[in-house]
Amino acid sequence: MIVLDKVNKYYGDYHALVDITERVDNNEVLVVCGPSGSGKSTLIRTLNRLEEIDAGRIEIDGRDIHAKNADVNALRAGIGFVFQSFNLFPHLTVLENCTLAPVRLKRATKLEARDYAMQLLERVGLAHKADAYPNALSGGQQQRVAIARALAMRPPIMLFDEPTSALDPEMVGEVLQVMRGLAGEGMTMVCVTHEMGFARDVADRIWFMAEGKILEKATPQEFFAHPQHPRAQQFLADRRRD
Amino acid sequence: MFFDPTILQSGQYHDWLVQGFFLSIQLTVISFAFALPFGALVAVMRTSTFAPMRAAGATVVEAIRNVPLLAHLLFWYFAFPELLPESAREVLYANNPEVICAVIALSLYAGVHMAEDIRSGIRAIPATQLEAARSLGLGRVAAVRLVLLPQALRASVPPLLSQTVNLWKDTSVATVIGAAELMYQAARVETASFRSLEAFTFATLAYLTVSLVISLLAHLFQRRYPVRTT
Amino acid sequence: MLELIDTYWLYFLVGQYPEGPLGGLVLTILLSGAALVLAMPLGLLLGIARVSPYRAISLPVAGLVQVVRAVPLLLVLFWVYFFLPAVTGVKTSQATTMLMVLVVFDSVYLAEIVAAGMRALPKGQLESARSLGLGYGAALRHVVLPQTLRHGLPSIVNQLVSTIKATSLGYIIGLSEVSFIATQINTLVFTRAVEVYLILALTYFILCFGLSRLAFLLERRLQRRVGQAS
Numbered sequence: 001m002i003v004l005d006k007v008n009k010y011y012g013d014y015h016a017l018v019d020i021t022e023r024v025d026n027n028e029v030l031v032v033c034g035p036s037g038s039g040k041s042t043l044i045r046t047l048n049r050l051e052e053i054d055a056g057r058i059e060i061d062g063r064d065i066h067a068k069n070a071d072v073n074a075l076r077a078g079i080g081f082v083f084q085s086f087n088l089f090p091h092l093t094v095l096e097n098c099t100l101a102p103v104r105l106k107r108a109t110k111l112e113a114r115d116y117a118m119q120l121l122e123r124v125g126l127a128h129k130a131d132a133y134p135n136a137l138s139g140g141q142q143q144r145v146a147i148a149r150a151l152a153m154r155p156p157i158m159l160f161d162e163p164t165s166a167l168d169p170e171m172v173g174e175v176l177q178v179m180r181g182l183a184g185e186g187m188t189m190v191c192v193t194h195e196m197g198f199a200r201d202v203a204d205r206i207w208f209m210a211e212g213k214i215l216e217k218a219t220p221q222e223f224f225a226h227p228q229h230p231r232a233q234q235f236l237a238d239r240r241r242d
Numbered sequence: 243m244f245f246d247p248t249i250l251q252s253g254q255y256h257d258w259l260v261q262g263f264f265l266s267i268q269l270t271v272i273s274f275a276f277a278l279p280f281g282a283l284v285a286v287m288r289t290s291t292f293a294p295m296r297a298a299g300a301t302v303v304e305a306i307r308n309v310p311l312l313a314h315l316l317f318w319y320f321a322f323p324e325l326l327p328e329s330a331r332e333v334l335y336a337n338n339p340e341v342i343c344a345v346i347a348l349s350l351y352a353g354v355h356m357a358e359d360i361r362s363g364i365r366a367i368p369a370t371q372l373e374a375a376r377s378l379g380l381g382r383v384a385a386v387r388l389v390l391l392p393q394a395l396r397a398s399v400p401p402l403l404s405q406t407v408n409l410w411k412d413t414s415v416a417t418v419i420g421a422a423e424l425m426y427q428a429a430r431v432e433t434a435s436f437r438s439l440e441a442f443t444f445a446t447l448a449y450l451t452v453s454l455v456i457s458l459l460a461h462l463f464q465r466r467y468p469v470r471t472t
Numbered sequence: 473m474l475e476l477i478d479t480y481w482l483y484f485l486v487g488q489y490p491e492g493p494l495g496g497l498v499l500t501i502l503l504s505g506a507a508l509v510l511a512m513p514l515g516l517l518l519g520i521a522r523v524s525p526y527r528a529i530s531l532p533v534a535g536l537v538q539v540v541r542a543v544p545l546l547l548v549l550f551w552v553y554f555f556l557p558a559v560t561g562v563k564t565s566q567a568t569t570m571l572m573v574l575v576v577f578d579s580v581y582l583a584e585i586v587a588a589g590m591r592a593l594p595k596g597q598l599e600s601a602r603s604l605g606l607g608y609g610a611a612l613r614h615v616v617l618p619q620t621l622r623h624g625l626p627s628i629v630n631q632l633v634s635t636i637k638a639t640s641l642g643y644i645i646g647l648s649e650v651s652f653i654a655t656q657i658n659t660l661v662f663t664r665a666v667e668v669y670l671i672l673a674l675t676y677f678i679l680c681f682g683l684s685r686l687a688f689l690l691e692r693r694l695q696r697r698v699g700q701a702s
Binding site for chain 1: 597601603605614
């Protein structure tokens with residue numbers, strides 16, 4: 001489903017992504033973790049071309065998303081992206097946030113979009129807030145709306161860029177619960193996160209990144225029990241201390 | 243359209259335009275000299291701890307700022323002399339009243355705008371600076387003079403230079419009461435010779451040049467003395 | 473003063489209308505409002521161009537802004553009123569001329585307000601709109617500009633105040649706006665210059681101060697809304 005081939009990215013002289021060659025299969029839940037500055041956010045942002053790459057290819061469903069003449073908008077419509085800072089549109093209600101893109105991009109009529117959005121809001125537990133504005137919602141609620149908004153486009157893939165890092169601890173659980181639900185339904189997901197509990201329970205595979213390279217790839221069982229790479233061992237040791 | 247530069251280089255029209263340009267410069271410089279201290283005074287009034295002082299400062303600013311410069315000029319030239327005693331009025335009329343009234347109006351108008359710039363410069367300095375100065379034992383006046391004002395003025399220089407550009411442009415409005423500055427002379431040349439293109443081009447180049455020079459100064463100042471926060 | 477107001481209030485308000493073209497305070501207000509409304513589309517376009525990542529688009533606009541801000545409005549007014557007819561053969565009325573010049577100036581200042589607002593909007597807003605598959609134009613239309621204009625509303629109201637003050641310059645080309653009418657009244661009455669010009673100043677004050685208070689209240693309301701979100 002997602003194929004990365006010798007992907008490289010530079011910020012000036014800094015080599016942010018180093019020769020990334022991997023694949024993500026359909027229905028797979030992939031967790032990307034690592035210390036800050038490891039390039040994990042950069043990597044996930046290249047997957048929907050919020051960041052450009054300097055070399056290599058990234059194919060989503062067989063289509064090169066970084067091609068010069070690629071229809072980026074059409075490709076992005078098929079990829080859901082959830083941001084660390086939610087980025088809900090403050091001037092629109094919760095419901096309008098979810099129906100804006102489907103209606104504007106002619107994926108659905110107003111009625112169809114509304115119905116599906118209400119279903120999704122129901123699923124994330126916020127149907128009763130459909131007519132509220134984002135500034136009336138807590139962080140956890142806003143992030144759940146952000147997930148519903150991304151799902152409203154019916155994407156086959158969902159990308160999560162540290163979805164719980166900006167939340168107060170007591171709200172992390174409600175968002176992770178939604179994400180677990182999605183994983184359970186077979187959604188293809190790539191999640192950059194520090195939530196190791198989630199990774200252990202839900203991920204099919206874990207990539208550990210540092211300094212722009214994927215240093216270790218393993219199943220959660222292997223990764224948590226027997227990390228191979230010394231950096232990964234250090235990372236997990238630091239995590240256990242918290 | 244035939245553009246005849248010779249009338250700009252010598253002759254009567256050239257003289258008129260150059261005289262006008264110099265008067266515009268003089269109006270700017272003299273009004274600036276009055277406006278800056280006036281503005282500083284009003285700014286200090288507005289940041290005073292004494293409420294009636296603050297209110298007085300605010301009143302002055304709002305009363306002047308919300309009336310267009312043209313109306314100020316009309317007032318000072320047509321109405322103000324009526325308020326003067328006979329002898330003072332005669333002195334006024336004998337000594338270039340157009341320029342005097344223009345300077346009064348321009349000084350007040352530019353002054354209140356400068357007051358606002360200086361005030362935001364003062365407010366940009368965190369209160370902790372003054373607290374630190376007082377903690378060292380400096381009296382209030384000394385603290386303001388040695389710690390607050392230097393920083394406030396440095397922060398105020400770019401907007402003040404911007405106000406100076408505005409003042410330079412505003413001198414053009416003095417033509418309404420007959421001050422023979424650049425716009426007045428340009429219109430005079432146009433009426434006398436129908437050479438609107440040459441006259442207005444001269445005026446445009448003059449205004450552009452001085453404005454851009456002042457803006458460049460502001461830019462250089464900001465580069466050399468950037469506002470440094472801790 | 474009361475009998476002065478009693479005799480001339482209608483003239484002050486609408487000029488010679490209906491026996492002549494509209495003038496006075498109503499003309500001032502209508503011209504200002506019309507200029508701002510007409511300038512909005514152009515101001516939006518220029519503002520969007522101003523923040524464009526393509527320097528071929530943003531630099532010319534930046535240049536235009538610099539030039540317009542470096543010359544007095546009166547000079548542009550003279551260019552359009554005296555020079556343009558010689559080139560185009562079409563003589564525009566004072567009101568039309570004033571309107572055209574105001575629209576040019578307002579669109580430049582509105583462009584700066586729009587550009588500043590767009591730069592101040594968190595990057596994530598545009599990113600999340602684009603991530604949903606919306607093109608740049610659609611993202612601007614539905615996400616960026618609605619927020620930019622909402623936040624820029626106090627500045628836009630302040631621009632209206634500036635425009636109202638700028639209409640006074642029409643006096644110099646014989647436009648019957650409120651300052652011109654006041655001077656006409658003064659010529660008729662002759663001995664009450666102080667009262668006439670105080671009334672003129674008060675009129676502007678009420679109008680402009682009122683609008684700037686509105687802008688201030690809008691700003692406060694916006695701050696509170698933003699405070700809730702975080």
